[in-house]
Amino acid sequence: MADMIIKNAYILTMDPSVGDIENGVVVIENGMIKEIGTSTQCSAEKVIDAKGSVLMPGLINTHCHAGMTIFRGYADDMQLQDWLENHIWPAEAQLTDEDIYAGTRLACLEMIRSGTIAFADMYIHENKVAQAVDEAGIRAALSYGMIDFGDKEKADKELKEGSAFVKEWNGKADGRIDTMYGPHAPNTCSRDFLIRVKEQAVKDNVKIHIHVLETEAELNYMKENFGMCSIHFLKDIDFWGPDILAAHCVWLSDGDIKILAEYGVNISHNPNSNMKLASGICPVSKLLDNGANVCIGTDGCASNNNLDMFEEMRMAALLQKVSTMDPTVLPARKVLEMATINGAKALGIKSGMLKEGYNADMIIVDMNKAHLTPVYDVASHLVYAASGKDVETTIVNGKVLMEEGKVLSLDEQEVIDIAIQRSKDLILKINN
Ligand SMILES: CSC[C@H]1O[C@@H](n2cnc3c(O)ncnc32)[C@H](O)[C@@H]1O
Numbered sequence: 001m002a003d004m005i006i007k008n009a010y011i012l013t014m015d016p017s018v019g020d021i022e023n024g025v026v027v028i029e030n031g032m033i034k035e036i037g038t039s040t041q042c043s044a045e046k047v048i049d050a051k052g053s054v055l056m057p058g059l060i061n062t063h064c065h066a067g068m069t070i071f072r073g074y075a076d077d078m079q080l081q082d083w084l085e086n087h088i089w090p091a092e093a094q095l096t097d098e099d100i101y102a103g104t105r106l107a108c109l110e111m112i113r114s115g116t117i118a119f120a121d122m123y124i125h126e127n128k129v130a131q132a133v134d135e136a137g138i139r140a141a142l143s144y145g146m147i148d149f150g151d152k153e154k155a156d157k158e159l160k161e162g163s164a165f166v167k168e169w170n171g172k173a174d175g176r177i178d179t180m181y182g183p184h185a186p187n188t189c190s191r192d193f194l195i196r197v198k199e200q201a202v203k204d205n206v207k208i209h210i211h212v213l214e215t216e217a218e219l220n221y222m223k224e225n226f227g228m229c230s231i232h233f234l235k236d237i238d239f240w241g242p243d244i245l246a247a248h249c250v251w252l253s254d255g256d257i258k259i260l261a262e263y264g265v266n267i268s269h270n271p272n273s274n275m276k277l278a279s280g281i282c283p284v285s286k287l288l289d290n291g292a293n294v295c296i297g298t299d300g301c302a303s304n305n306n307l308d309m310f311e312e313m314r315m316a317a318l319l320q321k322v323s324t325m326d327p328t329v330l331p332a333r334k335v336l337e338m339a340t341i342n343g344a345k346a347l348g349i350k351s352g353m354l355k356e357g358y359n360a361d362m363i364i365v366d367m368n369k370a371h372l373t374p375v376y377d378v379a380s381h382l383v384y385a386a387s388g389k390d391v392e393t394t395i396v397n398g399k400v401l402m403e404e405g406k407v408l409s410l411d412e413q414e415v416i417d418i419a420i421q422r423s424k425d426l427i428l429k430i431n432n
Protein backbone atom coordinates (compact mmCIF):
# COMPACT_ATOMS: atom_id res chain seq x y z
CA MET A 1 0.00 0.00 0.00
CA ALA A 2 1.43 3.40 -1.05
CA ASP A 3 1.12 6.53 1.10
CA MET A 4 -0.76 8.71 -1.34
CA ILE A 5 -2.24 8.76 -4.84
CA ILE A 6 -3.16 11.91 -6.76
CA LYS A 7 -5.44 11.13 -9.68
CA ASN A 8 -7.31 12.80 -12.55
CA ALA A 9 -4.83 15.70 -12.73
CA TYR A 10 -3.44 17.55 -15.72
CA ILE A 11 0.21 16.82 -14.90
CA LEU A 12 2.90 19.26 -15.92
CA THR A 13 5.78 16.88 -15.26
CA MET A 14 8.57 19.27 -16.39
CA ASP A 15 10.32 16.04 -17.40
CA PRO A 16 11.44 16.72 -21.00
CA SER A 17 11.30 13.02 -21.89
CA VAL A 18 7.62 12.77 -20.88
CA GLY A 19 5.99 16.19 -21.27
CA ASP A 20 2.49 16.84 -19.95
CA ILE A 21 0.09 14.04 -19.03
CA GLU A 22 -3.51 15.10 -19.60
CA ASN A 23 -5.33 12.81 -17.19
CA GLY A 24 -2.61 11.41 -14.99
CA VAL A 25 -1.84 9.77 -11.71
CA VAL A 26 1.06 10.07 -9.28
CA VAL A 27 1.83 7.53 -6.57
CA ILE A 28 3.82 8.66 -3.50
CA GLU A 29 5.67 6.41 -1.07
CA ASN A 30 8.27 7.24 1.61
CA GLY A 31 8.50 10.86 0.53
CA MET A 32 9.30 9.97 -3.09
CA ILE A 33 7.45 9.60 -6.35
CA LYS A 34 6.93 5.86 -6.82
CA GLU A 35 5.00 5.99 -10.08
CA ILE A 36 3.75 8.56 -12.56
CA GLY A 37 1.59 7.86 -15.61
CA THR A 38 -1.93 7.52 -16.90
CA SER A 39 -3.01 4.70 -14.56
CA THR A 40 -1.77 2.62 -11.62
CA GLN A 41 -2.39 -0.76 -9.99
CA CYS A 42 -1.41 0.69 -6.60
CA SER A 43 -3.77 1.58 -3.82
CA ALA A 44 -3.01 4.10 -1.07
CA GLU A 45 -4.20 5.27 2.32
CA LYS A 46 -4.89 8.73 0.97
CA VAL A 47 -6.31 9.57 -2.45
CA ILE A 48 -6.59 13.12 -3.77
CA ASP A 49 -8.86 13.70 -6.75
CA ALA A 50 -7.31 16.60 -8.69
CA LYS A 51 -9.90 16.78 -11.50
CA GLY A 52 -9.91 20.25 -13.06
CA SER A 53 -6.54 21.09 -11.51
CA VAL A 54 -2.90 21.14 -12.57
CA LEU A 55 -0.39 19.00 -10.70
CA MET A 56 3.16 20.32 -11.11
CA PRO A 57 6.54 20.40 -9.33
CA GLY A 58 6.52 22.93 -6.47
CA LEU A 59 8.39 26.16 -7.13
CA ILE A 60 11.93 26.75 -5.85
CA ASN A 61 12.87 30.19 -4.51
CA THR A 62 16.64 30.44 -4.92
CA HIS A 63 17.32 33.70 -3.10
CA CYS A 64 15.60 34.73 0.10
CA HIS A 65 16.19 36.25 3.52
CA ALA A 66 13.14 34.62 5.13
CA GLY A 67 13.61 36.30 8.52
CA MET A 68 13.23 39.68 6.79
CA THR A 69 9.53 38.96 6.32
CA ILE A 70 9.17 40.71 9.69
CA PHE A 71 10.26 43.86 7.76
CA ARG A 72 7.59 43.63 5.04
CA GLY A 73 6.75 47.22 4.12
CA TYR A 74 9.49 48.70 6.32
CA ALA A 75 11.78 51.17 4.47
CA ASP A 76 10.27 51.24 0.96
CA ASP A 77 11.18 53.45 -2.00
CA MET A 78 14.89 54.04 -1.35
CA GLN A 79 18.26 53.68 -3.05
CA LEU A 80 19.77 50.28 -2.20
CA GLN A 81 22.77 51.67 -0.33
CA ASP A 82 20.64 54.07 1.74
CA TRP A 83 18.04 51.34 2.33
CA LEU A 84 20.64 48.82 3.51
CA GLU A 85 23.12 50.98 5.41
CA ASN A 86 20.79 53.55 7.01
CA HIS A 87 17.61 51.54 7.54
CA ILE A 88 17.88 47.74 7.24
CA TRP A 89 21.23 47.14 8.96
CA PRO A 90 20.39 49.37 11.97
CA ALA A 91 17.01 47.62 12.25
CA GLU A 92 18.64 44.17 11.95
CA ALA A 93 20.93 45.07 14.85
CA GLN A 94 17.78 45.11 17.02
CA LEU A 95 16.52 41.68 15.90
CA THR A 96 16.30 38.87 18.44
CA ASP A 97 16.09 35.12 17.94
CA GLU A 98 12.35 35.36 18.49
CA ASP A 99 11.88 38.07 15.83
CA ILE A 100 13.72 35.96 13.24
CA TYR A 101 11.78 32.85 14.23
CA ALA A 102 8.49 34.76 13.88
CA GLY A 103 9.54 36.32 10.55
CA THR A 104 10.66 32.97 9.14
CA ARG A 105 7.47 31.19 10.26
CA LEU A 106 5.53 33.91 8.46
CA ALA A 107 7.72 33.39 5.37
CA CYS A 108 7.20 29.61 5.46
CA LEU A 109 3.46 30.12 5.77
CA GLU A 110 3.41 32.44 2.77
CA MET A 111 5.63 30.14 0.72
CA ILE A 112 3.57 27.03 1.48
CA ARG A 113 0.41 28.99 0.61
CA SER A 114 1.84 30.19 -2.71
CA GLY A 115 3.33 26.89 -3.92
CA THR A 116 7.00 27.13 -2.98
CA ILE A 117 8.44 23.80 -1.84
CA ALA A 118 12.05 24.89 -1.23
CA PHE A 119 14.08 28.06 -0.77
CA ALA A 120 17.69 29.17 -0.45
CA ASP A 121 18.28 31.49 2.47
CA MET A 122 21.05 33.72 3.80
CA TYR A 123 20.52 35.50 7.10
CA ILE A 124 21.52 36.14 10.69
CA HIS A 125 20.28 34.08 13.70
CA GLU A 126 20.07 31.27 11.11
CA ASN A 127 19.54 28.62 13.80
CA LYS A 128 16.07 30.05 14.33
CA VAL A 129 15.46 29.99 10.57
CA ALA A 130 16.39 26.30 10.58
CA GLN A 131 14.08 25.60 13.52
CA ALA A 132 11.17 27.29 11.73
CA VAL A 133 11.88 25.37 8.50
CA ASP A 134 12.09 22.08 10.39
CA GLU A 135 8.70 22.69 12.03
CA ALA A 136 6.94 24.06 8.92
CA GLY A 137 7.83 20.99 6.81
CA ILE A 138 9.25 22.96 3.87
CA ARG A 139 12.65 22.24 2.24
CA ALA A 140 15.54 24.74 2.35
CA ALA A 141 19.22 25.38 1.68
CA LEU A 142 20.22 27.60 4.59
CA SER A 143 23.28 29.73 5.20
CA TYR A 144 24.43 32.00 7.99
CA GLY A 145 25.11 35.36 6.30
CA MET A 146 28.69 36.53 6.88
CA ILE A 147 30.24 39.99 6.49
CA ASP A 148 33.81 40.88 7.59
CA PHE A 149 34.32 44.38 6.10
CA GLY A 150 38.05 43.58 6.02
CA ASP A 151 38.29 43.10 9.79
CA LYS A 152 40.36 39.95 10.53
CA GLU A 153 38.83 39.39 13.97
CA LYS A 154 35.32 39.69 12.58
CA ALA A 155 36.27 37.34 9.73
CA ASP A 156 37.38 34.65 12.22
CA LYS A 157 34.19 35.05 14.23
CA GLU A 158 31.91 34.96 11.18
CA LEU A 159 33.57 31.87 9.69
CA LYS A 160 33.35 30.10 13.04
CA GLU A 161 29.63 30.82 13.25
CA GLY A 162 29.01 29.85 9.59
CA SER A 163 30.93 26.63 10.14
CA ALA A 164 29.08 25.76 13.34
CA PHE A 165 25.78 26.28 11.52
CA VAL A 166 26.83 23.91 8.71
CA LYS A 167 27.89 21.25 11.20
CA GLU A 168 24.70 21.53 13.25
CA TRP A 169 22.10 21.60 10.49
CA ASN A 170 23.38 19.89 7.35
CA GLY A 171 21.01 17.06 6.35
CA LYS A 172 18.66 17.68 9.27
CA ALA A 173 14.82 17.63 9.27
CA ASP A 174 14.62 14.25 7.46
CA GLY A 175 17.06 15.60 4.86
CA ARG A 176 14.91 18.65 4.08
CA ILE A 177 17.59 21.05 5.31
CA ASP A 178 20.83 21.49 3.39
CA THR A 179 23.36 24.08 4.45
CA MET A 180 25.59 26.48 2.55
CA TYR A 181 28.17 29.13 3.38
CA GLY A 182 26.80 32.65 2.96
CA PRO A 183 29.45 35.36 2.42
CA HIS A 184 27.35 38.47 1.77
CA ALA A 185 29.03 40.03 -1.29
CA PRO A 186 32.45 40.81 -2.83
CA ASN A 187 32.21 44.46 -1.68
CA THR A 188 31.38 43.60 1.96
CA CYS A 189 33.73 40.62 2.37
CA SER A 190 37.50 40.82 2.01
CA ARG A 191 39.50 38.87 -0.56
CA ASP A 192 41.21 36.78 2.15
CA PHE A 193 37.90 36.02 3.79
CA LEU A 194 36.33 34.86 0.50
CA ILE A 195 39.33 32.57 -0.12
CA ARG A 196 38.93 31.05 3.36
CA VAL A 197 35.17 30.60 2.88
CA LYS A 198 35.71 28.76 -0.42
CA GLU A 199 38.34 26.48 1.17
CA GLN A 200 36.04 25.68 4.10
CA ALA A 201 33.03 25.03 1.84
CA VAL A 202 35.06 22.62 -0.31
CA LYS A 203 36.28 20.87 2.86
CA ASP A 204 32.72 20.57 4.20
CA ASN A 205 31.33 19.63 0.77
CA VAL A 206 28.65 22.32 0.87
CA LYS A 207 27.71 25.08 -1.55
CA ILE A 208 28.12 28.86 -1.29
CA HIS A 209 25.38 31.50 -1.57
CA ILE A 210 26.55 35.07 -2.31
CA HIS A 211 25.22 38.38 -3.72
CA VAL A 212 27.15 39.38 -6.87
CA LEU A 213 27.04 42.56 -8.96
CA GLU A 214 23.60 43.63 -7.80
CA THR A 215 24.45 47.32 -8.21
CA GLU A 216 26.54 49.62 -10.35
CA ALA A 217 28.04 50.86 -7.07
CA GLU A 218 29.50 47.37 -6.46
CA LEU A 219 30.93 47.31 -9.99
CA ASN A 220 32.58 50.73 -9.47
CA TYR A 221 33.88 49.77 -6.01
CA MET A 222 35.49 46.58 -7.35
CA LYS A 223 37.06 48.37 -10.31
CA GLU A 224 38.43 51.14 -8.09
CA ASN A 225 39.80 48.77 -5.42
CA PHE A 226 40.87 45.74 -7.45
CA GLY A 227 41.02 46.99 -11.02
CA MET A 228 38.41 44.45 -12.14
CA CYS A 229 34.74 43.58 -11.73
CA SER A 230 33.44 41.03 -9.21
CA ILE A 231 33.21 38.25 -11.82
CA HIS A 232 36.92 38.51 -12.75
CA PHE A 233 37.88 39.09 -9.10
CA LEU A 234 36.12 35.87 -8.03
CA LYS A 235 37.63 34.00 -10.99
CA ASP A 236 41.04 35.23 -9.85
CA ILE A 237 40.63 33.58 -6.44
CA ASP A 238 39.26 30.29 -7.89
CA PHE A 239 35.89 30.94 -6.35
CA TRP A 240 33.62 30.03 -9.27
CA GLY A 241 32.14 26.58 -9.84
CA PRO A 242 28.82 24.71 -9.91
CA ASP A 243 28.83 24.92 -6.10
CA ILE A 244 28.17 28.68 -6.25
CA LEU A 245 24.72 30.27 -6.08
CA ALA A 246 25.20 33.88 -7.14
CA ALA A 247 22.25 36.17 -6.49
CA HIS A 248 21.40 39.07 -8.84
CA CYS A 249 24.29 39.27 -11.38
CA VAL A 250 22.81 42.43 -12.87
CA TRP A 251 25.91 44.34 -14.01
CA LEU A 252 27.47 41.75 -16.32
CA SER A 253 29.55 42.28 -19.45
CA ASP A 254 29.41 39.75 -22.30
CA GLY A 255 32.76 38.40 -21.05
CA ASP A 256 31.35 37.95 -17.53
CA ILE A 257 28.43 35.95 -18.93
CA LYS A 258 30.86 33.57 -20.65
CA ILE A 259 32.78 33.07 -17.38
CA LEU A 260 29.62 32.30 -15.37
CA ALA A 261 28.45 29.82 -18.01
CA GLU A 262 31.88 28.21 -18.37
CA TYR A 263 32.19 27.59 -14.60
CA GLY A 264 28.63 26.24 -14.25
CA VAL A 265 27.68 28.95 -11.74
CA ASN A 266 24.02 29.06 -10.68
CA ILE A 267 22.50 32.53 -11.01
CA SER A 268 19.43 33.55 -9.02
CA HIS A 269 17.45 36.20 -10.88
CA ASN A 270 15.29 38.33 -8.55
CA PRO A 271 13.23 40.58 -10.83
CA ASN A 272 10.90 42.22 -8.30
CA SER A 273 13.71 43.18 -5.94
CA ASN A 274 15.84 44.49 -8.83
CA MET A 275 12.94 46.61 -10.05
CA LYS A 276 11.93 47.91 -6.62
CA LEU A 277 15.47 48.91 -5.67
CA ALA A 278 16.13 50.07 -9.25
CA SER A 279 19.28 47.95 -9.30
CA GLY A 280 19.04 47.19 -13.02
CA ILE A 281 18.15 44.20 -15.18
CA CYS A 282 19.93 40.85 -15.15
CA PRO A 283 20.68 39.74 -18.75
CA VAL A 284 18.78 36.48 -18.26
CA SER A 285 18.17 35.56 -21.87
CA LYS A 286 21.85 36.13 -22.76
CA LEU A 287 22.91 34.00 -19.79
CA LEU A 288 20.55 31.20 -20.85
CA ASP A 289 21.67 31.45 -24.49
CA ASN A 290 25.25 30.97 -23.26
CA GLY A 291 24.25 27.84 -21.32
CA ALA A 292 24.25 29.26 -17.77
CA ASN A 293 21.90 27.87 -15.13
CA VAL A 294 19.54 30.72 -14.23
CA CYS A 295 16.92 30.23 -11.56
CA ILE A 296 14.48 32.58 -9.79
CA GLY A 297 14.27 34.09 -6.30
CA THR A 298 12.23 36.67 -4.45
CA ASP A 299 14.98 38.20 -2.28
CA GLY A 300 13.76 39.38 1.15
CA CYS A 301 10.35 40.83 1.92
CA ALA A 302 11.76 44.32 2.52
CA SER A 303 12.66 44.60 -1.16
CA ASN A 304 9.83 42.79 -2.89
CA ASN A 305 7.42 42.82 -0.78
CA ASN A 306 6.06 39.29 -1.03
CA LEU A 307 7.34 35.75 -1.58
CA ASP A 308 5.00 34.77 -4.41
CA MET A 309 7.06 32.86 -6.99
CA PHE A 310 4.20 32.99 -9.52
CA GLU A 311 4.50 36.77 -9.51
CA GLU A 312 8.27 36.41 -9.79
CA MET A 313 7.95 34.15 -12.86
CA ARG A 314 5.64 36.65 -14.57
CA MET A 315 7.98 39.54 -13.83
CA ALA A 316 11.02 37.57 -15.05
CA ALA A 317 9.33 36.99 -18.40
CA LEU A 318 7.99 40.53 -18.85
CA LEU A 319 11.20 42.25 -17.76
CA GLN A 320 13.32 40.34 -20.31
CA LYS A 321 10.86 41.08 -23.09
CA VAL A 322 10.76 44.82 -22.47
CA SER A 323 14.48 45.16 -21.81
CA THR A 324 15.46 43.33 -25.00
CA MET A 325 12.48 44.77 -26.95
CA ASP A 326 11.87 41.19 -28.07
CA PRO A 327 8.58 39.51 -26.99
CA THR A 328 9.85 36.08 -28.09
CA VAL A 329 12.51 35.84 -25.35
CA LEU A 330 11.84 33.84 -22.19
CA PRO A 331 8.60 32.10 -23.19
CA ALA A 332 6.38 30.63 -20.46
CA ARG A 333 7.81 27.09 -20.52
CA LYS A 334 11.36 28.44 -20.18
CA VAL A 335 10.36 30.50 -17.14
CA LEU A 336 8.72 27.45 -15.57
CA GLU A 337 11.98 25.55 -16.12
CA MET A 338 13.88 28.31 -14.32
CA ALA A 339 11.56 28.14 -11.29
CA THR A 340 11.61 24.32 -11.10
CA ILE A 341 14.36 22.33 -12.87
CA ASN A 342 17.02 25.07 -12.74
CA GLY A 343 16.24 25.90 -9.09
CA ALA A 344 16.58 22.22 -8.14
CA LYS A 345 19.94 22.04 -9.93
CA ALA A 346 21.17 25.14 -8.07
CA LEU A 347 20.20 23.67 -4.69
CA GLY A 348 21.38 20.14 -5.61
CA ILE A 349 18.04 18.53 -4.79
CA LYS A 350 16.08 15.82 -6.62
CA SER A 351 13.01 18.01 -7.02
CA GLY A 352 11.78 20.32 -9.78
CA MET A 353 10.39 17.47 -11.93
CA LEU A 354 7.63 14.96 -11.39
CA LYS A 355 9.50 11.76 -12.17
CA GLU A 356 9.89 8.34 -10.59
CA GLY A 357 12.53 8.40 -7.83
CA TYR A 358 12.31 12.17 -7.33
CA ASN A 359 11.23 13.87 -4.10
CA ALA A 360 7.47 14.09 -3.72
CA ASP A 361 7.57 17.92 -3.76
CA MET A 362 4.54 19.10 -5.73
CA ILE A 363 1.61 21.47 -5.84
CA ILE A 364 -1.95 21.41 -7.12
CA VAL A 365 -3.19 24.57 -8.84
CA ASP A 366 -6.93 25.09 -9.06
CA MET A 367 -7.80 26.09 -12.64
CA ASN A 368 -11.54 26.46 -12.05
CA LYS A 369 -11.32 30.23 -11.76
CA ALA A 370 -12.57 33.08 -13.93
CA HIS A 371 -9.06 34.49 -14.42
CA LEU A 372 -7.79 31.07 -15.57
CA THR A 373 -10.60 30.45 -18.07
CA PRO A 374 -10.50 29.36 -20.88
CA VAL A 375 -7.33 27.27 -21.17
CA TYR A 376 -5.42 27.04 -24.46
CA ASP A 377 -2.01 26.51 -22.88
CA VAL A 378 -1.53 25.50 -19.24
CA ALA A 379 2.05 26.86 -19.08
CA SER A 380 0.87 30.25 -20.31
CA HIS A 381 -1.71 30.49 -17.51
CA LEU A 382 0.79 29.46 -14.82
CA VAL A 383 3.21 32.22 -15.82
CA TYR A 384 0.99 35.02 -17.13
CA ALA A 385 -2.41 34.63 -15.43
CA ALA A 386 -2.09 32.64 -12.19
CA SER A 387 -0.85 33.80 -8.79
CA GLY A 388 0.20 32.03 -5.62
CA LYS A 389 -3.39 32.37 -4.39
CA ASP A 390 -4.46 29.74 -6.94
CA VAL A 391 -2.42 27.02 -5.22
CA GLU A 392 -4.75 24.72 -3.31
CA THR A 393 -2.46 21.92 -2.17
CA THR A 394 1.28 21.84 -1.35
CA ILE A 395 3.20 18.60 -0.74
CA VAL A 396 6.83 18.43 0.45
CA ASN A 397 8.73 15.19 1.02
CA GLY A 398 5.44 13.33 0.58
CA LYS A 399 3.73 15.27 3.40
CA VAL A 400 0.70 17.43 2.72
CA LEU A 401 1.53 20.88 4.13
CA MET A 402 -1.58 22.55 2.70
CA GLU A 403 -4.73 20.80 1.50
CA GLU A 404 -7.55 22.58 -0.32
CA GLY A 405 -6.35 25.92 0.98
CA LYS A 406 -5.87 24.87 4.63
CA VAL A 407 -2.32 24.93 5.94
CA LEU A 408 -1.77 21.83 8.08
CA SER A 409 1.82 22.21 9.29
CA LEU A 410 1.42 25.63 10.93
CA ASP A 411 -1.24 27.33 13.02
CA GLU A 412 -1.90 30.12 10.56
CA GLN A 413 -3.59 32.58 12.90
CA GLU A 414 -0.96 32.08 15.59
CA VAL A 415 1.87 32.72 13.10
CA ILE A 416 0.18 35.95 11.95
CA ASP A 417 -0.65 37.16 15.48
CA ILE A 418 2.89 36.61 16.75
CA ALA A 419 4.42 38.34 13.72
CA ILE A 420 2.17 41.37 14.31
CA GLN A 421 3.16 41.53 17.99
CA ARG A 422 6.86 41.17 17.20
CA SER A 423 6.70 43.90 14.53
CA LYS A 424 5.08 46.30 17.03
CA ASP A 425 7.76 45.64 19.66
CA LEU A 426 10.45 45.93 17.00
CA ILE A 427 9.37 49.31 15.67
CA LEU A 428 9.34 50.70 19.22
CA LYS A 429 12.92 49.45 19.72
CA ILE A 430 14.08 50.81 16.34
CA ASN A 431 12.60 54.26 16.96
CA ASN A 432 14.07 54.57 20.45
C1 LIG B 1 24.46 39.03 6.40
S1 LIG B 1 22.89 38.29 6.21
C2 LIG B 1 22.29 38.86 4.66
C3 LIG B 1 22.23 40.36 4.57
O1 LIG B 1 21.81 40.70 3.28
C4 LIG B 1 21.00 41.83 3.39
N1 LIG B 1 20.22 42.01 2.18
C5 LIG B 1 18.93 41.81 1.98
N2 LIG B 1 18.59 42.11 0.72
C6 LIG B 1 19.73 42.50 0.12
C7 LIG B 1 20.04 42.95 -1.14
O2 LIG B 1 19.12 43.07 -2.09
N3 LIG B 1 21.30 43.29 -1.42
C8 LIG B 1 22.26 43.21 -0.49
N4 LIG B 1 22.03 42.80 0.76
C9 LIG B 1 20.77 42.46 1.06
C10 LIG B 1 20.18 41.58 4.61
O3 LIG B 1 19.58 42.73 5.06
C11 LIG B 1 21.25 41.00 5.54
O4 LIG B 1 21.91 42.02 6.24
Ligand SMILES: [Zn+2]
Binds near residue numbers: 064065211
Ligand atom coordinates in the same frame (compact mmCIF):
# COMPACT_ATOMS: atom_id res chain seq x y z
ZN1 LIG C 1 19.50 39.28 -1.06
